[in-house]
Amino acid sequence: MAGKDTIVSGMAGRYASALFDLAKEQSALDAVSKDLDVVTAALAESEDLRRLIKSPVFSAEEQARAMGAVLDKLGVSGLTANFVKLVASNRRLFALESMIRGFRALAAADRGATTAEVTVAEELSSQRRDELASALKEITGKTVDFDVKVDPKILGGLIVRLGSRMVDASLKTKLNSIKLAMKEVG
Numbered sequence: 001m002a003g004k005d006t007i008v009s010g011m012a013g014r015y016a017s018a019l020f021d022l023a024k025e026q027s028a029l030d031a032v033s034k035d036l037d038v039v040t041a042a043l044a045e046s047e048d049l050r051r052l053i054k055s056p057v058f059s060a061e062e063q064a065r066a067m068g069a070v071l072d073k074l075g076v077s078g079l080t081a082n083f084v085k086l087v088a089s090n091r092r093l094f095a096l097e098s099m100i101r102g103f104r105a106l107a108a109a110d111r112g113a114t115t116a117e118v119t120v121a122e123e124l125s126s127q128r129r130d131e132l133a134s135a136l137k138e139i140t141g142k143t144v145d146f147d148v149k150v151d152p153k154i155l156g157g158l159i160v161r162l163g164s165r166m167v168d169a170s171l172k173t174k175l176n177s178i179k180l181a182m183k184e185v186g
Contacts, residue, residue: 039071056094119160121156
């Protein structure tokens with residue numbers, strides 16, 4: 001259990017750990033992972049849904065009722081739906097994304113893999129995803145599950161967060177470095 005504590009911590013980590021333990025106990029890790037992917041995609045697509053989970057204006061009952069309706073519409077049920085509704089009723093929806101990341105990290109560690117967060121300027125093609133997965137596997141020696149965030153502000157390149165390490169190879173950072181170097185020269 002000590003190893004699990006180093007992967008996730010804090011309040012979100014405790015929830016993620018509880019969900020992981022329940023999913024493993026019920027042999028439902030894959031089903032919960034797929035459901036959490038659906039929830040994550042919905043959060044990425046809907047500004048209103050992000051506002052619902054982040055805003056303290058909504059009561060626990062309103063959040064639980066709204067999330068129940070959203071989960072029904074998304075086709076998410078069972079353990080995942082019960083978990084999200086519990087999180088809502090406990091006024092912890094603001095940390096749902098962190099809980100999902102924690103669950104993914106625990107599930108990856110259970111499979112002997114690791115997780116990374118990748119930020120790119122535009123959506124990756126399947127070929128680029130495969131190349132990135134291969135490069136990350138070569139670096140870590142493990143299979144790497146990664147979440148891709150699209151942020152056009154980085155202009156190009158990518159930013160990879162793998163555990164406590166971060167590699168920023170974005171065009172924006174490189175241009176800022178050149179700008180700083182030009183100021184020092186001139």
